[in-house]
Amino acid sequence: xxxxxxxxxxxxxxxxxxxxxxxxxxxxxxxxxxxxxxxxxxxxxxxxxxxxxxxxxxxxxxxxxxxxxxxxxxxxxxxxxxxxxxxxxxxxxxxxxxxxxxxxxxxxxxxxxxxxxxxxxxxxxxxxxxxxxxxxxxxxxxxxxxxxxxxxxxxxxxxxxxxxxxxxxxxxxxxxxxxxxxxxxxxxxxxxxxxxxxxxxxxxxxxxxxxxxxxxxxxxxxxxxxxxxxxxxxxxxxxxxxxxxxxxxxxxxxxxxxxxxxxxxxxxxxxxxxxxxxxxxxxxxxxxxxxxxxxxxxxxxxxxxxxxxxxxxxxxxxx
Amino acid sequence: xxxxxxxxxxxxxxxxxxxxxxxxxxxxxxxxxxxxxxxxxxxxxxxxxxxxxxxxxxxxxxxxxxxxxxxxxxxx
Numbered sequence: 414x415x416x417x418x419x420x421x422x423x424x425x426x427x428x429x430x431x432x433x434x435x436x437x438x439x440x441x442x443x444x445x446x447x448x449x450x451x452x453x454x455x456x457x458x459x460x461x462x463x464x465x466x467x468x469x470x471x472x473x474x475x476x477x478x479x480x481x482x483x484x485x486x487x488x489x490x491x492x493x494x495x496x497x498x499x500x501x502x503x504x505x506x507x508x509x510x511x512x513x514x515x516x517x518x519x520x521x522x523x524x525x526x527x528x529x530x531x532x533x534x535x536x537x538x539x540x541x542x543x544x545x546x547x548x549x550x551x552x553x554x555x556x557x558x559x560x561x562x563x564x565x566x567x568x569x570x571x572x573x574x575x576x577x578x579x580x581x582x583x584x585x586x587x588x589x590x591x592x593x594x595x596x597x598x599x600x601x602x603x604x605x606x607x608x609x610x611x612x613x614x615x616x617x618x619x620x621x622x623x624x625x626x627x628x629x630x631x632x633x634x635x636x637x638x639x640x641x642x643x644x645x646x647x648x649x650x651x652x653x654x655x656x657x658x659x660x661x662x663x664x665x666x667x668x669x670x671x672x673x674x675x676x677x678x679x680x681x682x683x684x685x686x687x688x689x690x691x692x693x694x695x696x697x698x699x700x701x702x703x704x705x706x707x708x709x710x711x712x713x714x715x716x717x718x719x720x721x722x723x724x725x726x727x728x729x730x731x732x
Numbered sequence: 733x734x735x736x737x738x739x740x741x742x743x744x745x746x747x748x749x750x751x752x753x754x755x756x757x758x759x760x761x762x763x764x765x766x767x768x769x770x771x772x773x774x775x776x777x778x779x780x781x782x783x784x785x786x787x788x789x790x791x792x793x794x795x796x797x798x799x800x801x802x803x804x805x806x807x808x
Contacts (some may be wrong), residue, residue, distance in 0.1 A: 448766070449766065449768060451766075615767060615768070615787065618768055619771050619775065622771075622772065622775065623775065658772055661744070661745075691744050
């Protein structure tokens with residue numbers, strides 16, 4: 414059995430901030446930010462809560478599926494690095510507003526920017542032990558603007574807020590392949606005593622461009638396919654330069670690495686889901702698609718999940 | 733041989749022509765190498781020549797000739 418995508422949704426706060434905003438209080442420029450990150454705008458919360466943003470993304474995801482599917486959602490996992498409260502979990506807050514069964518298993522997890530890829534892998538493993546036809550909802554949700562040091566010009570221009578949800582079930586087919594990476598390091602990417610993100614940009618860059626290509630090659634070898642068989646490489650949207658370097662290392666045309674970080678910045682665990690949702694709603698995930706999802710970030714952690722010959726699943730087929 | 737391999741690295745990394753990668757070419761002013769390019773350059777040099785290039789070594793380089801000299805020095 415293999416993980417199959419059934420629907421996607423996303424939500425971003427209304428407030429959109431252009432690079433020029435940062436030039437009003439920092440020594441930086443629109444050109445400098447674009448050239449080093451590829452980012453032009455990002456969205457920041459004002460009064461919205463992370464739970465509200467998460468519910469909106471999940472509602473958007475479930476808008477596209479029959480009402481009865483909600484009752485068959487057995488797993489909800491929310492990946493986030495900055496929940497507003499330790500308890501209750503964000504995931505548990507979704508049960509009532511989304512009209513989910515009280516039998517649903519819900520929890521939050523934090524694996525930095527690798528979070529959503531890890532959540533999807535775990536969701537697949539949990540579904541394998543559940544009744545056939547059960548669904549899993551995975552959400553990446555972040556309000557990084559609340560953890561941003563706006564006096565640090567090297568990091569504050571990078572981060573955005575967003576939530577993105579995806580609905581999965583298992584269907585007959587070859588199992589997916591997954592590779593994880595962890596190396597303990599609390600000096601490269603961490604939150605300081607004020608709870609603000611501190612990042613050694615060059616070291617994160619070095620980590621990403623050396624680790625992610627290796628994991629992608631490993632997952633492809635495990636799946637017994639070549640890189641040319643992969644339609645889309647959906648990589649954490651941290652920085653266009655990182656993605657370009659990964660594509661160059663793999664000798665894969667950059668067109669197979671879709672990007673939307675120009676509009677949203679680095680939204681941590683939400684970024685791959687946000688990208689997937691935009692592709693889904695623009696019809697680009699139609700047909701038989703092999704997807705490779707790759708996250709990387711704090712930990713240091715990274716993960717690649719290869720969904721072979723992925724055919725989007727119509728949720729109503731199973732009911 | 734070292735020089736040719738280094739020129740190839742610059743061409744691949746920066747998308748410039750081999751003719752632009754002269755020994756006198758300045759990394760920042762002429763080839764527009766920025767801090768992230770420098771990280772990639774050090775990684776590419778390490779892989780190509782099976783050696784280690786420290787960040788502070790890369791930061792001191794000003795021209796293509798400096799890069800060639802650094803690598804030739806490390807290779808002995």
